[in-house]
Amino acid sequence: MDAARVFQGTTKKHDIPMDHLDFGYIKECTNVKHLEKILRVLRSKEEGFYPDLENCCESRLQDLNPSSRLLRKHDPLYSKGDLDRTEREELDHDLKNWSSDMKNIESNIGGQFDIMDSEDQELPPIRSGNITLTADGAKSSKSQKTNPNKKALPREYRDWDKIDVEKELEKVDEPDHKVKERTFIANREVTNIPNKIDAKGLSDSEKLLKANREKDKGNEAFRSNDFKEAITYYSRSISLQPTAASYNNRALAYLKTSDWQKAINDTDTVLKLEPGNVKALLRRGTAYKGLKKLQKAKADINDVLKIEPNNKKAQELLEQIEKDTQEKKKTGRRMVIEDVDGDEQTENLANTDSTPSQGDNSGLKSTKTDSIDKNGEKSVSESGDKKDENPVRRMQIEEVDSDSDKDDENEGEVLVNGHVSEEERNKTEISNGPVKDEQIVSDVGKESESKIKVETELEKVELVSEDNNSKESVKDSQSDKLSETTKNDTEDDRSSPVAAEEVKSDTESAEEEESSEVESSETEAVVPEQEIKRPVFYMKELPPKTAVIKEEATTLFKSGQYGEACLKYNKVISLLENDESQTVNLSLMFSNRAACHLKTGDLPGAVKDCNASLHLIPHCVKPLLRRALAYEHLERFRPAYIDYRHVLLLDSRMDQAHLGTKRCQHMLSQKDGPRWREKVHLPKVSPFEIPDIIGLDGKSTAPPVFSNPPAGSQSQSTCTSTSQSKESTNQSVSSPSKKAEIPTPVAVETKQEKKSVPQLKLTPKEQFETFKSEGNEYVKQSKFKEAIECYNKCETVLPGQVAIYTNRALCYIRTNQPKKAEEDCSEALKLEKDNVKALFRRAQARKMLKTYRDGIEDLKHLLQVDPRNSAAKKEMELLKNYWREELESMKKNIADLQSKKDDLASKVSSAQSGKQTGTHSGTQNGTQSAKKTGTQSGKQKRRMVIQEVESEEEENIDKGASKASSESKAGGKDAKPKVEVINTETNKKQSKSKPVKEHKDSKPVNSQTGSSKKGSKPSQKKSAIKETSQGLPSVPQTAPKLDKATPYEFISAWNALKNSETVKLYYDLLKQIKPGDIKTVISNKLDGAMLNVITRCVSEHYLPNGEGETSYELLRNLSTVPRFKTVSMFMSQKEKTDVQTVMNKLESLPSKIYSPEDIKQLRKEYSV
């Protein structure tokens, strides 16, 4: 009873029933939380002190939840004395070694102080900016200030009616909100960290240090399953200090990403450095297994087991490999049985290789054809299509058999399937004719590029299947080769008939279009009819056994049973796998299986297959495209983007790839900001260009689809390089020159390979290239007119190149011909809808033309394509301001007009403003200054000035302007024509250049406008010249402002003006300095050029501005500058006469400050 009562209550703290504080209960309790509560109660000792029970509870908790916080106990701090002796000694020894090591390292490091001290590598510029924290977030101080003073800007009457001002104003601000809504998202899939570290200027110990650190980073990334990142960091470590460990680790990371070949390469390196490295062997074994090279894998694993017989991993791996090999053997046997009997083993193998492919071909085709003869003809038609739409075509044929993702396939394939009869074929060919005519030259180039690949491939094939050739009789040399290859193709690849036909179609198309291309006629001559039929013949002989499975797979795929199709493909692949000669088909099968995976949503599988496929045959469009798709679905946009671009490089007409690139671009720019391209850049270059060249060397095999008789490809191959380069420039307009360089070696190569190449063809493209690079060079040197000429030549040689138009547009903008620039940009945009540069430049041009709204439209478009383009954003802001001002002014003018309608006097003024609007003149600054000068008369004059300019400009631009000027006349008539005429006459001369300058400089030059009447002609002219040859309207060059008149500031400001072509800016600069200070400011930096510039300033600016006294002061002080004596001694004759004239002028000016005596003295100083 008593006991029962004791256990009835609950504890004070956690309301635990008393009877839970019991050995029996605790031992049975499985509720961790409850146990923790009990333990807490027990530890609090509120219910009494039960050390045993506490221990029991703890041990129970330990069993259930060893990580429970209640079990955490403080450990005392151990000293070394608490350690075992051995451990202690080890530790001591370790530390001792370390401190002595450190001393060594330290002394090493101390040795080379100066390197870093002096100018540090290329560090980013010093940043500047502030963030202001507010209650509801933060504001960056970089934020744009909105212009507080709205200026009136005139417009034409008619326009006022058209535009709803309020609405427009709202519209202007719209895009802003959109930008703001975008949120920041950290990207997991990073980061194009460069794979290499620039080790310049690092000592060995530093390199080691850094290499270790990078390796650590790699290890960490590996542990958190960021294998890509890990690979990057290992690579960086290797670039600093190649160690076996880094290679070994990277190999493991490659294994994880199924990058077998790279893993093998790395392990090979390790084994070279450390033969017998167990891990490396094991990893290589795994990689070989991944590649299904089971024999090699087995060898490696056996090596491991020799060294470490008990290595569990190795044992497991070996078991797996054994299993695989057995399966393989089985399938292998089946192959033999299925295949042609009576043949020798070796031949059998070769035949099995060929059968599937051939079977594929016939398989697909036979669905619609009865005889093989027809089959052949069909392939002709196919290739006919191929001719017409080369890029797409290539893919089609490659995969015609198995490809069933029709949805995204383009009409080309449909056509292929649609060709049932010869007649139809002819039809399509004819209908395709015109398309061909329009084909851009670069396409031809690409085609030929593929042909080169094919050729090398063919040569290879030739070697491989020489024994197979026994069946075939050999004819004369050229046709012999042809026949051989075609024959081989028929045996080895299903696509060879296509190849043969391609030649024919080549000739056909050549006939059709009668293009100027010489080689096509050559091809025509070369291709005899025999060749075309030959493949057909051989296809008959080889019964495709493997192909049956493949055909099944294809039909399954087409009927939408992707999973089963996938299984079939598995079979085919396992059949093909051990055959070295079957790389092409294997690659194809992988690619097809990838398609299945894509359909079934097994994206990683698809990527894997594509990788395998691409590994066998790099630069294959289809698997690349599929991988891109898979990556995109996996939201790994960067690799997807890279793949898309890769596809585009191979084949710029892939709509899918274009769309994909756009999507990825969008995503990437959202993720990485405007500079995302920088991140993508690196991986982009290497896969495109470098392997491409390797491919040409013949190492990598190209899909035989493009196979073409050598004769045909010979001539065309030469075009490849140039057209290729063009293509690349097309695609990455940003770095045309860089990319253009790369193909050249290819050209050389191909030339060397085939000496019989007709050189004729090359010339236009070569010319094009040279002109273009010349043009670019001129642009760099700011010789825009010459550049334009070059680009003109380019255009005549090869029209339709986007880069040319955008570049020329730039030149036009620079030379102040916005109309032409706009035309060029429009042309470029016709060719490439989303060309960022073209859009931007058109916006600029339109800004100059004052069609702000159109400009804004362009920029909006641009920002859609590339939302992070900061330059565009700035430009947008600028344009919007202009546009806003224009609208505001319009509003004002409306009000003005209405209020003053009846008043006669106001009529005059409104007439003037009307005219103003009519001429469209209002550059912002012009009107601004107009506003600022207070008096009515001043206003008038200035207004007229502006108007004048406009028409001047328009005249320059010629016809395009006629509209505007007519408008202006209309506007003027409406108001008061007389005033216009008068003013025009009076002000014509003065106004000519000045306002142009204002407009150009786009800065409020109040003082100058104020004195515009005074302003001397020569200086104005000069400035006008300067403006036209230089500087965009948005990038004015002004004299730098000096905060303090220190020598440093002055000299740096002076040097900053080096590029300006007039002395006006120097004059502005000099004006900021008191003549008395000139000595201190120039100090000992005076040189001949400076002296010359100063005298010119005096003669061109000071004197005409009536600042004779200041000029005297200036000259006098100048003569006291150190080094003046020396410098003046070396004045040229011309300079001396300059000085002389200045002196003369000074003398003639009356002054209080100096007397003729002084001038004489000065002459002496200047030794004139």
Place this chain on the structure above:
Amino acid sequence: MDKPQIILHVQKSLNYTIFDAKWIPCSAKFVTLGNYARGSGALQIYEVSHGDLKLIKEAEKSKAFKCGTFGASSLQQRYLATGDFDGKMAIWNLEALEAPVYSVKGHKEIINCIDGVGGLGIGEGAPEIVTGSRDGSVKVWDPRQKNDPVATMEPGEGETKRDCWTVAFGNAYTPHERCVCAGYDNGDIKLFDLKTMSLRWETNVKNGVCDLEFDRKDINMNKLVATTLESKFHVYDTRTQHPTKGFACLTEKAHKSTVWAVKHLPQNRDIFMTCGGNGTVNLWKYNYPVSRVAKDSDEVEMGVPGTVQLVQNTVLSTQPISSFDWSPDKEGLSVCTSFDQMLRVCIVTKLKTLG
């Protein structure tokens, strides 16, 4: 005894309050910074040699030092940047301590915290120093620019100024990317993106933020640990930022008192030490979840927090541990200071076993 142990190598009692200790990179030496009872600043350099601490150099300056870093200095120079009680940021050449090589009165009040990046081969881009002060502002300094900060993050006019207790650099994996994270006495944590000069993320952990550290400064931000006044710390997975939810966070109780500091092992970013107000140090290991990213209902990626495992929990002192620093060159070697004016060099053994 397979797990790591914290072993005291050598300790030394000093006659001033030690606020910070930092290993000099590529050496067996470290610097201590502190405050003499008379209010002046102490700067001493010790070397670990033959199982003892040898005082190599010392200097006394007019104002007490609060914090220091080598993070923005090159390996050759190894200049120490310090912040003092007067709001002055100075850079010292340890070879010539008479006068600083760079000095600026950057803040109106005490500089609580300092961090550097871009030096020592850690972090791409320009060397920069960030300081946080009681005056509420966080300023970024570039040794190439005298007198003025290159970036300032401060409350606007009329806003309450929070005491900034800690700052940390991170995300410096390319020359242009860079972030500064700042913790305030009211529990605010703000992450500033220096590239875009914007506030990238902010949160409030309800308790004053004593220390912040990224697991590594020179990688794409991976993890951020924030320790707080009342015995908790938070680990943020900064790889994945959800537009509304921000970073995934894991919170853990530790020390039963203020968690004064957190320091990640330079050789392994997933191991870190926290220092408690009760004189304990805790060694933690972060374990990643199976998948670090999940998708919310709108298919937007968000991070998934992992778990932390307490590896070692050791009492060093009865007074708060004010600072702790891992040797960048020797895995496991560390120096720590406590408010009982003791300097301890400890060794954490078997860190490799944590892998």
